[in-house]
Amino acid sequence: MAVNRLMRTALRALSYTEVDLGDQYQFQKKIISIANHRHKLPYKVWDHVVAYENHAIPVRIFTPSENESKSILLFFHGGGWVTGFIDSYNRVCASLAEMTGCTVVSVDYRSAPEYRFPAAPEDCYRVAREIFLDSSLFQTEADQITLMGDSAGGNLAAAVSLMARDRGEFLPARQILLYPAAYHDHTDRSPYASARSSEKKYLLTAKRINDYMALYMADEKDLQNPYFAPLASKDFSNQPSTLIITAEHDPLRDEAEDYGRRLEQAGNTVEVHQIPNALHGFFTMPPVFSQVRDCYKIINDFLNAKK
Template sequence: MPINKVVRTALKALSYAEIDVKKNYRLQRNLVNLAHRHYMKPFYRAWDHKIYLEDHIIPVRVFSPDGEGDYPVLLFFHGGGWVTGNIDSYNKVCTNMSRLTKHIVISVDYRLAPEHRFPAALEDCYEVARTLFTKEELFKIYNKRITIIGDSAGGNLAAALSLMARDKKEFKVDRQILIYPATYNDHSDKSPFPSIVENGKDYLLTSKKICDYMDLYMKSRDDINNPYFAPLISNDLSNQPKTLIITAEYDPLRDEGEEYGKKLRNAGNNVEIYRIKEGLHGFFALPPRFPQVKLCYDIINQFLCEVN
């Protein structure tokens, strides 16, 4: 079935030229940031904070809906293959997310690979979550209704964070939203998931690009056997948050995201899984007027209504 031409055209406008990620990751990073630049300052309330972790600072940006209120919180981890993206390139996404969900959105500017390889990004996300859950007065947010959410690599970080939070027992994550998450450790032709072969060459995110991103993210080959690197390989998925997983029909990551949901469910967790028809990887960055984005927010809001 051919994909909607309007969606493909829009996503290409948000995308960038096909380049060798491993050789030109800085160029790739700059192209992504330019493609997602927020040219006009929107009408939203936002302010920046800094979280300190050992020898570095983790910037975060807080987006608030219009008006006063005791809003629940979405702790957001952006996508970009652990190599690209930042809180600036996700301004539009977070603005829309805050407005459409009536949640405060806290976006995390975690360290990027290959300058900072696994588990640096996860450590940053964990520290922000730990601070928010245990020292919420630092954000001046006195509300325990916190949901973690991420797209693509950010979905991977959210899933890994939930596993780490369970293991460390410093705080408890009650709910998570994973949008076309990367959960597995093999995206070559040897992958057990049909979507890698079916959608790995003719769409915006290729299987080769995923492999390149993961090579830049990992510190050693041993990382591929670490469930914090690839949550789907975990032998223990018990005591995980109530989970919403949203995948895209024409996404190479589709099957592993859905399989992660099934594995979570088999481990006794409450899980909802939705596949967005005619969706491509990255559709979440499109304007809310697109049907796929509108449906995605309808699903998210229904989930948040049930858990808050």
């Protein structure tokens, strides 16, 4: 199926050229920062920090304009663990709050390569731990909190769920993973056809994913760590009720859908939906696009079914 021209044009701003990311990531991040310079925001937000070891983790809280929400979406942004940050997802999180009626808590975890794995998942886990273990923070019980992330953020949401099970301090009831990175190899040796057949038409290519992972990992052994690549896990049991949404034209499509199969085979409740005629990153576009509207319908059906 041909990719909708309007969607392709809108996502061109997210296009990933084939230059060496190791040399260009700072420039790319600066461009994103300029494009998302935070003037007065047209929606209500609160900034907060979570203390962790020798640093503070910024979080930003978005509330729906109507009705006080008791449900929370704990959101981890995308950007390949490298180029994303809290300001670059302001409009996404504001739309998410409005379209779902949930309070959205966006986490500004430490990014690579200045802070390599496991800095990002540890930051995300720390924020989740604070929110899950202290219901007084938002007057919200643990079963009303859903982990959510897109791309690298989807990877982090899955990692936090695995960490929570392994550490035994809390366990999320739900997670929503939007086109998550779940495997460690996106070369021609990948077992996943969507990665092997990746072309420039995808905007995000397999080469670029490998570039991001090279900046993110601290050691080759990280590739086999399930908190780095969730499909490396030897145990997929005792995980949250999971919604996975993939994009038809995305090199991450097959590995994300396989992660859903592994979770389901281990006895978890899983929904996997592939959005036709969609590219990686489509969820960051406004809801005027049909693919984004379809995605929100799936998300709301999932959230409402669990209430």
